[in-house]
Amino acid sequence: MIQELKISYGHLFEDALINDILHVGTFKEVPAGYKLMEIGDYVRGMPLLVSGAIKVLREDKEGDELLLYYLEQGDTCSMTMTCCMGQTKSEIRAIAETDTKLIMIPIRKMEEWTAKYKSWRNFVFESYHHRLNELLQTLDSIAFDRMDERLINYLREKARINKEDIIHNTHQEIAYELHSSRVVISRLLKKLEQINKIELYRNHIKILDLS
Amino acid sequence: MIQELKISYGHLFEDALINDILHVGTFKEVPAGYKLMEIGDYVRGMPLLVSGAIKVLREDKEGDELLLYYLEQGDTCSMTMTCCMGQTKSEIRAIAETDTKLIMIPIRKMEEWTAKYKSWRNFVFESYHHRLNELLQTLDSIAFDRMDERLINYLREKARINKEDIIHNTHQEIAYELHSSRVVISRLLKKLEQINKIELYRNHIKILDLS
DNA sequence: TCTTATCAGTAACAAAGGTTACATAGCTTA
DNA sequence: TAAGCTATGTAACCTTTGTTACTGATAAGA
Numbered sequence: 001m002i003q004e005l006k007i008s009y010g011h012l013f014e015d016a017l018i019n020d021i022l023h024v025g026t027f028k029e030v031p032a033g034y035k036l037m038e039i040g041d042y043v044r045g046m047p048l049l050v051s052g053a054i055k056v057l058r059e060d061k062e063g064d065e066l067l068l069y070y071l072e073q074g075d076t077c078s079m080t081m082t083c084c085m086g087q088t089k090s091e092i093r094a095i096a097e098t099d100t101k102l103i104m105i106p107i108r109k110m111e112e113w114t115a116k117y118k119s120w121r122n123f124v125f126e127s128y129h130h131r132l133n134e135l136l137q138t139l140d141s142i143a144f145d146r147m148d149e150r151l152i153n154y155l156r157e158k159a160r161i162n163k164e165d166i167i168h169n170t171h172q173e174i175a176y177e178l179h180s181s182r183v184v185i186s187r188l189l190k191k192l193e194q195i196n197k198i199e200l201y202r203n204h205i206k207i208l209d210l211s
Numbered sequence: 212m213i214q215e216l217k218i219s220y221g222h223l224f225e226d227a228l229i230n231d232i233l234h235v236g237t238f239k240e241v242p243a244g245y246k247l248m249e250i251g252d253y254v255r256g257m258p259l260l261v262s263g264a265i266k267v268l269r270e271d272k273e274g275d276e277l278l279l280y281y282l283e284q285g286d287t288c289s290m291t292m293t294c295c296m297g298q299t300k301s302e303i304r305a306i307a308e309t310d311t312k313l314i315m316i317p318i319r320k321m322e323e324w325t326a327k328y329k330s331w332r333n334f335v336f337e338s339y340h341h342r343l344n345e346l347l348q349t350l351d352s353i354a355f356d357r358m359d360e361r362l363i364n365y366l367r368e369k370a371r372i373n374k375e376d377i378i379h380n381t382h383q384e385i386a387y388e389l390h391s392s393r394v395v396i397s398r399l400l401k402k403l404e405q406i407n408k409i410e411l412y413r414n415h416i417k418i419l420d421l422s
Numbered sequence: 423t424c425t426t427a428t429c430a431g432t433a434a435c436a437a438a439g440g441t442t443a444c445a446t447a448g449c450t451t452a
Numbered sequence: 453t454a455a456g457c458t459a460t461g462t463a464a465c466c467t468t469t470g471t472t473a474c475t476g477a478t479a480a481g482a
Contacts, residue, residue, distance in 0.1 A: 058347065060355040078343065091347055114332055121325055128339050132289065135346055136269065136302055142354050143390055144271040170429065179354055181470055186430060202429060202478055381459060392440055397460060413448055413459060
């Protein structure tokens with residue numbers, strides 16, 4: 001775990017903090033699709049992402065989902081942080097998008113390190129900053145963009161996160177994450193294919209050029 | 212300024228911190244409509260709200276607005292906090308909704324107090340927590356609700372913030388904050404009037420029962 | 423190979439919300 | 453009081469998105 005931690009966080013944290021993390025952190029490796037957090041769960045630890053990606057989802061009254069954003073290497077879950085403090089329940093669902101490695105920090109350390117380490121304070125604030133902005137962008141997209149634009153952004157982001165030009169999802173799955181319906185997504189995807197931005201296959205989509 | 216500070220924040224902050232705030236804080240009183248922050252501005256200070264309310268708005272590419280949420284007594288602007296740290300520009304616009312009193316804290320104190328005062332750390336984290344959840348609720352409303360529901364929530368919230376059953380806004384202004392169009396809002400308001408939830412007048416709306 | 427389940431394509435229709443255009447109502451001020 | 457401005461009401465129409473229903477394509481397994 002030590003090399004992984006140093007690679008992802010070595011430039012951020014002072015040595016003493018790295019040491020503390022090694023002492024109290026738990027290394028965890030989860031496969032794609034693994035559910036890390038469910039809505040309503042109490043938060044037991046704070047994750048530091050070492051590799052892979054986690055998707056964060058919100059749910060409506062009917063139980064349908066909406067993708068909020070992805071967490072990547074170097075990220076942590078700000079929702080988790082806030083939840084720790086107040087002992088409140090999770091407002092979101094978190095699912096590994098790819099195989100993911102992470103280090104779990106016991107929440108009681110949060111407080112301690114925030115007082116003790118300047119680099120930790122910076123990290124925590126940076127995380128919040130990053131997360132708020134990410135959430136604002138998601139909100140922009142939902143409030144201001146039409147579904148075709150949202151779909152293009154979704155495909156582009158998904159390709160980036162998975163480091164691959166092929167999206168391994170059904171139209172139904174995409175519709176679900178965009179909080180839309182399968183027929184609408186199929187329709188829009190077909191249009192994107194007609195203008196040579198993508199190619200459609202059963203169970204996957206090849207991205208040609210989404211610029 | 213000392214009584215106002217104690218009333219709003221006395222139960223949150225330890226005495227030494229209250230003292231520090233009194234030393235470096237600047238008391239500020241602004242009228243309704245006053246623009247406290249513009250998109251792209253660099254952030255000079257962090258506001259502690261003493262009384263009144265501030266509305267926080269987001270803008271799309273065309274320059275049209277969307278109301279995100281209100282700040283009230285005891286709140287601070289988390290966006291500001293994040294901006295302070297990274298020296299980045301504001302992502303939002305902030306306008307006094309009512310006459311408002313606030314205390315401005317120089318941003319350099321943020322770091323210092325976070326290390327020094329436990330109560331300040333708690334306050335900052337609580338603020339982030341509150342803000343993230345507020346933003347999630349806004350997002351829910353936009354992603355999951357139809358315009359009629361959003362309008363009802365808007366009116367209810369506006370009445371609460373202004374502590375008044377009369378909304379002093381034109382349909383155009385409401386449309387603007389909901390990122391909709393005047394005709395749509397007039398249409399929906401008329402429906403609300405027909406089912407005896409509101410009464411419509413020129414330049415204001417009387418709320419009867421929005422339960 | 424045949425069966426079955428899942429996935430994708432498409433047409434027809436419905437609903438929500440946005441746009442344009444115009445009428446009228448209500449203030450304000452000359 | 454008349455003129456003019458702004459706010460509101462409303463009809464007609466358009467676009468986007470969602471829904472229902474059915475079809476054919478593809479893959480996996482018996």
